[in-house]
Amino acid sequence: MIVLYRIYQLFIMLPIALVATFLTALFTIIVCSFGKATVTSYYIAKAWGMVMCWCTLVKVTVNGQENIDKDTSYVFVANHQGAYDIFSIYGFLGHNFKWMMKKSLEKIPFVGYACRRAGQIFVDNSSPAAVKQTMQEAHDRLQGGLSLVVFPEGTRAKNGKIKSFKRGAFQLAVELNMPVVPITISGAYEIMPKDAKIPHWGHIVLTIHKPIVAPAEGHDMAQLMEQSYEAIKSVLPERYK
Numbered sequence: 434m435i436v437l438y439r440i441y442q443l444f445i446m447l448p449i450a451l452v453a454t455f456l457t458a459l460f461t462i463i464v465c466s467f468g469k470a471t472v473t474s475y476y477i478a479k480a481w482g483m484v485m486c487w488c489t490l491v492k493v494t495v496n497g498q499e500n501i502d503k504d505t506s507y508v509f510v511a512n513h514q515g516a517y518d519i520f521s522i523y524g525f526l527g528h529n530f531k532w533m534m535k536k537s538l539e540k541i542p543f544v545g546y547a548c549r550r551a552g553q554i555f556v557d558n559s560s561p562a563a564v565k566q567t568m569q570e571a572h573d574r575l576q577g578g579l580s581l582v583v584f585p586e587g588t589r590a591k592n593g594k595i596k597s598f599k600r601g602a603f604q605l606a607v608e609l610n611m612p613v614v615p616i617t618i619s620g621a622y623e624i625m626p627k628d629a630k631i632p633h634w635g636h637i638v639l640t641i642h643k644p645i646v647a648p649a650e651g652h653d654m655a656q657l658m659e660q661s662y663e664a665i666k667s668v669l670p671e672r673y674k
Contacts, residue, residue: 438490442631449488457481458547465550471579474551475529482524490634491517491624493525497641501528501614506580507644508606511616512595512665513584514673515625518618521637522582526616530580533571533602535588554581556601571605581605585661593622593673595666598658607652612644615664619673640668 457477464473486493501507509530511518519532532548536555539545549555554571557563575581583602590596606613617640625632642664645657666674 438634439631442489446488450485453481453484453488454544458544461547461551465547465552471552472529478523478551480524482520482522484524485520486517486524486637489517489624489632491521491632492636493521493639494636495525495527495639495641497643498527500641500643503528505644506575506611507614508575508602508611509580509582509614509616510585510598510602510661510665511582512618512669512673513586513589514593514618514620514622515589515627515629517621517624517632517637518584518589521618521621521639522616525639526582526641528580530582531574533581533583568601568605572608575605575609575611585658589627590622591627593626595662595669595673598662600654600658603652603654603658603661606647606657607654610647610651612646613652613657613661614644615642615661616640617642617665617668619669622673 457480460477461474464477507528509522509526509528511522531551532553533556534548534553536557536559539549539555552574554567554574557567571581581602585598585602586596587599603613605611618637619640620635620637623633624635624637645652645660645664
């Protein structure tokens, strides 16, 4: 079975993935040149995420879709198990958003430029001034009614286990009194962990938890981070905790 799957990957999956990624970046650049970055680029990327999962024979199940409203802006925070976290969220979250992503990803030829044109937010940690500028950019983008997706661990876990969270996304939620929605990703580690070169078929489960809404006096940073962490952890298999 594994031999047949590798043949399938080489002659079918890989060409589809490469063409889909190229066309996604190309169409994104084109539509954003006409000022359609907010909505159109999201649906292009959504289709890309679905194709990337389907061509790898990855099934994605979403639980808790009823917990979010498509017309409400959120800060989504998710654990980060592997590369297929991105494809599964893009393809199956069902909510328009922008990513907060590492600055280094902007250097990916063609794709990085498409992400910039689409309005994704690149986190620059090179200096306090750069961090402040990144936060201001995210602040301005969220003011426009969009949602934001962040991996608060900062990077993929090498063993799939959830790590401690960084403050950036939560700081934005505190400043804007925005609801935070924890998302648990389970199964992406088996498909393509951090050091893997090629993916494997499998099943990813996205669990969308209920929004953590700011009280009248505003969010408490420490409490917000702990609530989000515990919600994500609560439905993870024991091996990921």
